[in-house]
Amino acid sequence: MAGDQMAGEQDDGHAARPLRRPVVVVGGGPTGLSLAIDLALHGVPVVLLDDDDTVSPGSRAVCYAKRTLEVWDRLGVGEAVVAQGVGWQRGRVHHGDRLVSEFDLRPEPGHQMPAFTNLQQYLLEETLIARAQALAGVDLRWRHRLIGMMAEADHVALRVDTPDGPYDMECAWLVAADGARSLVRRLLALEFIGQTVRDRFLICDVATEADFPKLRQFWFDPPFHRERSVLMHRQPGNMWRIDLQLGWYADTAAETSPARVAMRLRRILGEGVAFSVESAEIYTFQCRRLERFLHGRVLFAGDAAHQVSPFGARGANSGVQDADNLAWKLRLVLAGLAPVALLESYNCERLAAADENLREAARAAGFIAPRTPMARALRDAALHLAGRFSFARTLINSGRLSAPTVYVESPLNTPDATADGFAGGVPPGAPCVDAPLGQQGEADWLLRHLGFRFTALVFAGDPPSPGQMAQLAGLPVPVHTVIIRAAGSPDEADGGFTDTEGRACDRYDARPGTTYLVRPDQHVAARWRRFDPAAITVALARAIALPAAA
Amino acid sequence: MTLDTSPRLADPDGIFTALARAYRQLDESQARTFDARLILLLANHVGDEAVLREAIAIAGEGLVPRDQIGDLDAVP
């Protein structure tokens, strides 16, 4: 099939029989674009279909979390996104006209990426598209709409419509990243389980020169929008995202009339503040997911697989983290280096993430829009007590912001040995935490040296010998070794790094010899108190779902 | 830890009366507000999640359908 993989768009539809691609991704939103870039960087050629030739319309995602930015940095767009966006890490919550709590999402320095960056979804997508287009491995096809599919045992047959007529194509694996209304999901007649949040929100993008603080501000029952909530976020270019809760019975038509929108915004922004409304739309939100994300040769990712309400910014963030989880697994399975069971771990790990996001969204919805009079009383009691008592401030839930899921139950993890006595650090299943490093006097970041391949992260002590490193590098799925030396120890010419501020050691609960096995998506597979190539080899087999040796 | 349901109050009549009296001047909505504040203050003081969940379950007996008692924070 090597010839087919080289074929371009013009070849589909002209071959005697449909060409067979390794991977087709349907949907060029944040999820599909991130996945296509990741696959191409892994050396897997990918066809990306999108029915449109425009980026995401109107006002959608704004807030991207640190972990997502780290994934994008691995994909080569992290700095571009951060440079265009507005970074922030602090938030304020108000009740009535009182400030009741303030939070800081990243109280500690020594991370390359900010806690959050705000950027309009269409600008984000443009950045991802530019990156995808620069990669030979991504065959981006705009205005190619999937219209039919047939799932077979060893492939999926697709029919694609284009302005020049339809064509057929086949793929070994199909990834449905085709959004909340996923056609693939409907063609397979899969149930989307969950519920609609019985509330309506007016979501506005507002341009104003007026200066409001660069943080997330949330109001419960403010004087300018009694009985309901308001959320305000900074976007680049003097743009503000303002979400107003309207309640389930809001009159959608009346609420979107320009005069009424302007009246509501004037109350928030203050009399005499000039502004213009770029968009104002009413949304209701869904909290639901598929029962499984893997169906034969079809994988679901992003909104096609799960949807949450946006308080907490968990939609696009979790879609990108789906992609991060899936790309390396598809690559190893396609290369015949891992069994199909590895893809089952995608289902297991990302279902756990979706459930965490759904639970957080449900809890936040219950606080923002209490469903019973007593729930409302409890909510108001927490807000009231928060003025005096710190315990009550911890109860205030205006949306817990997207944080990466730790794959606690993952079958790919090798559990810690009790004798190793890890206290904290980064447990198996968790994403690696960044830390500043130095090499030959140059400042660097730890996460920049993890990812795409399996890595043995070794805090030396007695550094591994060149022979041991070569042994790991020579495995069928190679393990690359990264050595970190304590601050103050001399630089050596072995490619290792110095833990200049001691933060890497702290964050990884490291002692001399502590070794982490890190997956290609930067999640931890296993860790030990000493560097042991035999243990690494066993943990590696488990992390790629090879059956345990008899 | 489990919920301690042994008698622990030195002056049970006094506490019962104090609780009942606290509501004397309150209308229904104020009583609800009072309930809510008291519950949160006491819940935080107890601190132990297992104990609180047990208390929630016992308080709901005969009121909350049995199959929902263990399900108070399920994913929708």
Ligand SMILES: Cc1cc2nc3c(=O)[nH]c(=O)nc-3n(C[C@H](O)[C@H](O)[C@H](O)COP(=O)(O)OP(=O)(O)OC[C@H]3O[C@@H](n4cnc5c(N)ncnc54)[C@H](O)[C@@H]3O)c2cc1C
């Ligand atoms: C008001 C609002 C605010 C939000 N705020 C945030 C936030 O701050 N942070 C956050 O992380 N998330 C946020 N979200 C959620 C976020 O927008 C979505 O989760 C995200 O867009 C999902 O990305 P996706 O790539 O999975 O799907 P989508 O972005 O929906 O992309 C799907 C793509 O598939 C294409 N497609 C569909 N069908 C076909 C077909 N048959 N053939 C070919 N192509 C097809 C579509 O054209 C589209 O381009 C918000 C959402 C809303 C509505």
